[in-house]
Amino acid sequence: MQWDYVIVGAGSAGCVLANRLSEGGRARVLLLEAGGSDRRLFVAMPLGYGKLFYDPTVNWCFRAEPDPGLADQADHWPRGKVLGGSSSINAMVWIRGHASDYADWEGVAGPAWGPAAALEAYRAIEDNEAGGDAWRGVGGPLHISANRRNLHHLTQAYLDACQSARLTFNPDFNGADQEGAGIYQLTVKSGRRMSSARAFLRPAMARGGVTVVTGAQVTRVLFEGRRAVGVEYRRKGQLQTARTGREVILSAGAVQSPQLLMLSGIGPAEALTSLGLPVLADLPAVGKNLCDHQGINYTWRMTVPTLNEVLRPWWGKALVGAQWLLTGRGPLAASINQGGGFFRTDPRLARPNMQLYMQAFSTLLPRAGERPVLTPDPFPGLSLGLSNCRPTSRGAITLRSADPFAAPRITVNAFSTEADVAEMLAAVKMLRTIAAQPPLARLIAEELRPGPAITSDADLIADFRQRSGTVYHASCTARIGADPKTSVVDNRLRVHGIAGLRVCDASTFPTLIGGNTNAPSILTGWIGAELIRADRG
Structure with a gap:
């Protein structure tokens, strides 16, 4: 079967994309998630996230490289490996960021990513327990607790x-x-976690138009020439493929979206060649500019x-x-x-x-x-x-090997x-x-x-x-920009020089938001879906 869109990663942005791209029967969407179901006690229980901090069944449990800035310690980097991604294992704090953060985004990516557009999108996303006003939204899919x-x-x-x-x-x-x-306002409703999966993906699955495959770890993007036509993934020990008639969208997060790009031949040419990987597009910024709080x-x-x-x-x-x-x-x-x-x-x-x-x-x-x-x-x-809020230190995500199942190297430079x-x-x-x-x-x-x-x-x-240590807000490793030498995607999230391939998650942030990153990740999925739908006409 050929899908209209193949989305890699059912995290904060990926669940939003799956929902919005499939609305009204517009498209057939395949969503691939390496993890499993979010229907677990300690996912639903808000304070249960402490139990998920080291649980490999829902958490990638990455470890960063020993860091001189952190007294040569190797920090633990939890990332969601479950429907909802990190929104299913995080601390649920709902912070959009400072208005000037989006002015910074607008300066790089244009008005679709600016303060006015962000405010309009957030008000459409939210169903805020505190009620609606000029800033807060009501009636949207994501419930926000006043706490x-x-x-x-x-x-x-x-x-x-x-x-x-x-x-x-x-x-x-x-x-x-x-x-x-x-x-703090929280993504909690009726005493249960309000993850991106609960707010966006479950309603889309009930409505139809979205097929979700769990336990599916994508190994690379497939191309015909310089056009993405599908992905290869491993599920239950077998390599399988999924093909798309329109686009592949990577929403695997700030660690794994750049990893997948590099495994697919898109990234710094010299580094890819040294690992025996073919070079489809020499984009030196892939994996660079890692920002974190x-x-x-x-x-x-x-x-x-x-x-x-x-x-x-x-x-x-x-x-x-x-x-x-x-x-x-x-x-x-x-x-x-x-x-x-x-x-x-x-x-x-x-x-x-x-x-x-x-x-x-x-x-x-x-x-x-x-x-x-x-x-x-x-x-x-x-x-x-x-x-x-806005550290000036920069790290990188790089490949440790050409093995798609090997964890990437995370260099923080805190x-x-x-x-x-x-x-x-x-x-x-x-x-x-x-x-x-x-x-x-x-x-x-x-x-x-x-x-x-x-x-x-x-x-x-x-x-x-x-x-000190990470507060789990990795971003900017496939950031938006006009120059292919310093960025990875354009302001419509299209990978430079490649057709049919976009990245839509925290990796594409032009700059790190001053606050928690779940809200801007969901925003990225929301605005990204609008851009993708507009490009289809």
């Missing part, structure tokens, strides 16, 4: 402390202004109860589990990130350059082999975290510029400033990480190099 029912009592203390530190309360980070402290937590022992006491003992887990199953409420019905915010490390900056995360929870004592996110500490703990180090140094000092304000200070017993002995700039820098 007011399951807040821990320390969240208000955090907000009060931020205001004492001159960070004003912001009722809507996706509204008129991003700066300030407030409550780096984050760190500071942790305090508290004098009042936190979620640690509830989520650590077996009886506490049983109680909140029953609460979630019976009512869809309680700690398991929300993200661990409840409060948050955005601030500037320098008042002369035109926009916030740091993002805050508040967690009434701490994990300083992980089990052997775990990154500290899974096991609550045996004492009341609070974590305040942050991540940089904190490799003086600017990134300087702004992170200023930022971590803000965490202590917030904690020192009376609304929080009176509830704190002691600082545990990095600890009161860490005070000098040199020690603070050494600490954040030792303890």
Whole structure:
């Protein structure tokens, strides 16, 4: 059978594409996903994502190269391997980004990607629990929780402390202004995760026009001359092919879309030749310009109860589990990130350059082999975290070998510029400033990480190099641009010099958004579908 569109990857963007391209019987769409079904308990349970952090049945569990900027550590890189992709295993925070981020996109890619177009698209995408206004949308396919029912009592203390530190309360980070402290909106509905699969793919599958094949790992794109005509994939140990009469669309994410391009002969010619791969198109920017946010937590022992006491003992887990199953409420019905915010490390900056995360929870004592996110500490703990919004450091995705089943090489180059180090140094000092304000200070017993002995700039820098890590926002590795020497796709997501092949996911971001990347990934799928449909006439 020949399909109109073959989409590779059922992630945040791929599910949107499958839905919108098949609307009204316009096209026959085949969606190939290497992972399996998202109908799993810990996918549906919002706080269950901690259980998915190292689960290879739903997670690619990539590991980056040892990084000098992170004290030579090799960071764990979870990526969704399941229907919904990373939207099925993420922390569900719904942040669009600063309006100026889309002005930056417009400067590179034109008005279809600019602030006005993005706002219109977001309002069409959303069904916001807080109601519609000039910024928020209602009636769209993606439910956005206002996140007011399951807040821990320390969240208000955090907000009060931020205001004492001159960070004003912001009722809507996706509204008129991003700066300030407030409550994160979440992709949660009725106490269950609202992934891209739930919001877009399941309705499309019920409607018809979309065929979904799981357990299908694509190995390369097939070509006739310089036109993409299909893909090869492995399923149940057998190599199979799928052919398209219109286009192949790669939506495999910022790690695997560039990997697939290179495996298919599209990328830096010298690197491909060195691995014995044929060169169909010499595009040196494939896999380059890797952008990601780096984050760190500071942790305090508290004098009042936190979620640690509830989520650590077996009886506490049983109680909140029953609460979630019976009512869809309680700690398991929300993200661990409840409060948050955005601030500037320098008042002369035109926009916030740091993002805050508040967690009434701490994990300083992980089990052997775990990154500290899974096991609550045996004492009341609070974590305040942050991540940089627009780092200037750049990494790369490269092939380790010509084997399509070998994980690619992820080189992060975190904190490799003086600017990134300087702004992170200023930022971590803000965490202590917030904690020192009376609304929080009176509830704190002691600082545990990095600890009161860490005070000098040199020690603070050494600490954040030792303890920082990805906040899972990889992007820009197949970015939009006009010049084939510095970009991979044009402003309609078409791969330079190749017919019938597009990339549509976070890899195509022209620049990294200042905030969480699930929302702009869904936006990319939404706008991408509009462009693809317009090109068909």
